[in-house]
Amino acid sequence: MSSGARSHTAPPPEGRKPVTLPRLAEMKAAGEPIAMVTAYDYPSARVAEEAGADVVLVGDSAAMVVLGHPGTEAVSMEEMIVLGKAVRRGLKTPLMIGDMPMGSYEASNELAIGNAQRLVKETGCQTVKLEAGGVSVERARAIVRSGIPVMGHVGLTPQTATALGGYKAQGKTAQSAIQLCEDALALQAVGCFAIVFEAVPAAVTEAIVEKLEIPTIGIGAGPATAGQVLVFHDLLGITTGRMAKFVKQYAHVHDEMVGGVRQYVAEVRTRHFPEPDHVYGIEPAELAELRRYLEQESLTSAKAWDWEPLS
Numbered sequence: 001m002s003s004g005a006r007s008h009t010a011p012p013p014e015g016r017k018p019v020t021l022p023r024l025a026e027m028k029a030a031g032e033p034i035a036m037v038t039a040y041d042y043p044s045a046r047v048a049e050e051a052g053a054d055v056v057l058v059g060d061s062a063a064m065v066v067l068g069h070p071g072t073e074a075v076s077m078e079e080m081i082v083l084g085k086a087v088r089r090g091l092k093t094p095l096m097i098g099d100m101p102m103g104s105y106e107a108s109n110e111l112a113i114g115n116a117q118r119l120v121k122e123t124g125c126q127t128v129k130l131e132a133g134g135v136s137v138e139r140a141r142a143i144v145r146s147g148i149p150v151m152g153h154v155g156l157t158p159q160t161a162t163a164l165g166g167y168k169a170q171g172k173t174a175q176s177a178i179q180l181c182e183d184a185l186a187l188q189a190v191g192c193f194a195i196v197f198e199a200v201p202a203a204v205t206e207a208i209v210e211k212l213e214i215p216t217i218g219i220g221a222g223p224a225t226a227g228q229v230l231v232f233h234d235l236l237g238i239t240t241g242r243m244a245k246f247v248k249q250y251a252h253v254h255d256e257m258v259g260g261v262r263q264y265v266a267e268v269r270t271r272h273f274p275e276p277d278h279v280y281g282i283e284p285a286e287l288a289e290l291r292r293y294l295e296q297e298s299l300t301s302a303k304a305w306d307w308e309p310l311s
């Protein structure tokens with residue numbers, strides 16, 4: 001890296017331009033689907049980069065899929081920053097979004113701006129995401145006014161899942177769909193550049209996105225959104241157990257990983273690993289000299305109590 005101005009972002013791979021906010025708006029206008037995925041560390045960011053994702057979210061879903069908590073509430077700003085920094089090192093092209101964890105923005109505009117700035121300054125993400133309507137609309141407005149682009153998130157908002165009655169589809173009654181529409185319109189009005197729709201009936205999404213100008217990104221919200229997002233560990237089958245209805249698994253990486261580690265353990269136990277290909281060599285003359293040294297009488301008869309501890 002040059003000694004001049006340091007950038008968090010390495011130049012994108014040959015022929016690919018970094019994804020910007022105008023590019024997302026252009027994609028939406030052209031009907032070109034936006035592919036978004038989560039990432040939480042350097043390897044997952046490298047995978048998202050090489051697979052050609054347009055947008056990468058360092059999601060607070062990390063609490064569940066990386067840190068093993070039962071919900072997203074537990075993850076802290078400090079943890080999100082560690083994960084975000086690692087993701088930044090692996091990304092060149094996609095737009096990077098830092099998720100604001102529960103407790104990092106709800107209490108006041110000052111808190112929200114301060115934590116959004118921390119995510120941008122410390123991880124190098126270009127934008128942030130926060131959840132829900134209501135007071136979050138005011139927080140989104142404040143963050144946007146401070147100069148940081150914000151993505152909204154409506155429908156099933158995991159940080160407030162308990163209040164929503166659990167991890168279940170939202171907007172299934174006309175009244176709740178209207179509320180969802182009002183939240184989305186309010187988030188757009190305060191300047192959000194895009195909105196995630198999570199676990200919303202496809203027909204409700206389709207009806208509402210027509211009223212929105214900004215791109216919408218769906219997760220369990222049907223095909224009408226401008227883009228789709230899935231959690232990295234879910235789509236690759238790193239997560240095990242019961243999946244949400246909207247998850248499509250494109251691979252079974254957990255099984256592959258268990259298989260690989262199981263074989264390694266077996267080969268260690270049977271001494272089939274390491275093989276000759278995995279060991280370093282030494283010139284015979286050097287080895288002979290080492291052996292001569294080791295065979296000295298004084299060395300082989302040395303006892304532990306011959307050694308004086310350093311004072």
Ligand code: KIV
Pocket residue numbers: 038057058059060061062099153196219229231
């Ligand atoms: O945290 C997350 O992964 C998310 C996506 C599901 C949109 O918010």
